[in-house]
Amino acid sequence: MNNNKKRALISVSDKTGAVELARGLCELGYEIVSTGGTAKALTAANVPNIGISEITNFPECLDGRVKTLHPAVHAGLLALRGDPAHMKQLADLELNTIDVAAVNLYPFKETISKPGATMDEAVENIDIGGPTMLRSAAKNYKGVIVLTDPADYGEAVERLKTDTADERFRLKLMYKAFAHTAVYDSLISNYLGKQLGLVMPDTVTFAYEKAQGMRYGENPHQKAAFYRESFPVPGSVSAAVQLHGKELSYNNINDTNGALELLREFSEPCAVAVKHSNPCGVAAAKDIFTAYCNAYACDPVSIFGGIVALNRRADERTAAEINKIFVEIVVAPGYEPAALEILKRKQNIRILELPSISAPLPAETLDMKKVVGGLLVQEADRELYIGADLKTVTKALPTAADMEQLKFAWKVVKHTKSNAIVVAKDFCAVGIGGGQTNRIWAAQEALQRAGERARGAYLASDAYFPFPDCAAAAAESGIRAIIQPGGSIRDADSVAECDKAGIAMVFTGQRHFKH
DSSP: OOTTSOEEEEEOSSOTTHHHHHHHHHHTTOEEEEOHHHHHHHHHTTOOOEEHHHHHSSOOBTTTTBSSOSHHHHHHHHOOTTOHHHHHHHHHTTOOOOOEEEEOOOOHHHHHHSTTOOHHHHHHTOOSHHHHHHHHHHHTTTTOEEEOOGGGHHHHHHHHHHTOOOHHHHHHHHHHHHHHHHHHHHHHHHHHHHHHTOSSOSSOOOOEEEEEEESOSSSTTSOEEEEEESSOOTTSGGGOEEEESSOOOHHHHHHHHHHHHHHTTOSSSEEEEEETTEEEEEEEOSSHHHHHHHHHHHOTTTTTTOEEEESSOBOHHHHHHHTTSOOSEEEESOBOHHHHHHHHTSTTOEEEEOTTTTOOOOTTOEEEEEETTEEEEEEOOOOSOOGGGOEEOSSSOOOHHHHHHHHHHHHHHHTSOSSOEEEEETTEEEEEEOSOSSHHHHHHHHHHHHGGGGTTOEEEESSOOSSTHHHHHHHHHTOOEEEEOOOOTTHHHHHHHHHHHTOEEEEOSOOOOOO
């Protein structure tokens, strides 16, 4: 056999560009080998090709499960072209080299994305021959052009035509092939882990797809990109559609994520403003206009240049109110046409539409933080508090109305960077102190920002009071009731301070650190 004959193997589930690739290779003198549906598509397009069985001398069997797992295929891919012994063995075995391999895999991701997909359907769409061919071809990248992405077909043909398929180009294709199989295997392993109910397995891999490159990261000297999960997460920033404005930046995405996490706590009309990952205004009201106005009033200085998230359709008067200041982003489930036109008058505002903005957090959601040399993974902080653990520890008892206000404050403090204190009144955050290295500083910051609005208001702390100083500061500012986890060895001292001032205090038994 003439093992110097140029041969290309095309076996693809995604037929995009396959006919054009095959025609281009035919024009360059390549013999095309194909399989199954690919062969049918090429034949229908009048592209000459031979079936895989013609080079293996073995029929496809087991409903096509076994067709490319054969020495005639893998010897043709793996033989080192510059090794005389390898080439002699091919000749002795009457085998031919395979010089181009265009392969993509069974649609496993698409299969498990379908509602009601069964385990049997998922398993049937786990490709075996495809990844094996890709790995063989990629390993021998100096001798084989390996193609997994239809976007590379045209360049590959052109480089073969002009003899410019250099080592760097081949190395790039090798990288893409192994990245392709790595993502594929990650999707499979994660799917199986989910079927088993595994939450923190011994080894873990994640598949992310690049959504956009970025001009820079947190600071202009840092390179950055945004990668989204392989499956859309309802209610997340990655699921939003941008209607207007410049591309989102690293900080934009991070801050919007924080705003959406807090907004998810509310079913009633609510507006959230976030600046540098911390809420700077939160309010719930009977309508979204009132909610926004009250959120703005929390901190009219910090909201400038911040993120505004609404859980109701933005109406005309809300848009007009927002446009009185500069905000980086507005995100809402929808916009009245007039509201959209008003917001678009500002060139630099980013407008995001997220119809699923109120979708609950998916059960499998994990919270991850990258550290140098490792990855911290935890379950998402879902529970607001466990009702059975709520305990009034003071002589003064909160009314039902007090409990609703305390619950509001507790929702906000849950999403404020620790150490965190939130002062709330009339379902508005009127003072937020977050990111402090000790709790009294957070309390002083929140109370100072609240000013006179603290009188008769409600205070929430994300973790227990280690000393009575926070309770004393609350009493001095006229706080009506406090909600905090409790659990300090000095709880009795804080209770005594509250009793002295007639403040009601509730323990949740559950803290909400956020770092």
